[in-house]
Amino acid sequence: MSPNVGGADRIVRIVAGVALIALAATGTVGVWGYIGIVPLATGLLRICPAYSIFGVNTCGMKK
Template sequence: MKLNVGGFDRILRIVVGLILIGLAITGTIGWWGFIGVVPLLTGVFRFCPAYGIFGINTCPMKKP
């Protein structure tokens, strides 16, 4: 599994995922808020299958 999520993208995914899950737990937005698990996991593991399909990579390139 090649890392393809990095930097600001990663932080944003984790924050949005936690907010959606928190709102779902409190009953503010309903059960559909648990979809926040998807951005949370893609941020934590730094891999997004959709990015792989479309050839997107936001990870910084390592310099030799």
């Protein structure tokens, strides 16, 4: 799979993922906050399976 998550999208995913995990770890939100693992992983790996399904590419690289 080629990268399909780029620049600003990647930063937003990483920040949102870390924030959700931190909120869940401190008990501010319930365990559902650990869903932050998904945006964190997609931001770090630069691959989003949903983007692949819908043909979205925000990284600007040609396939």
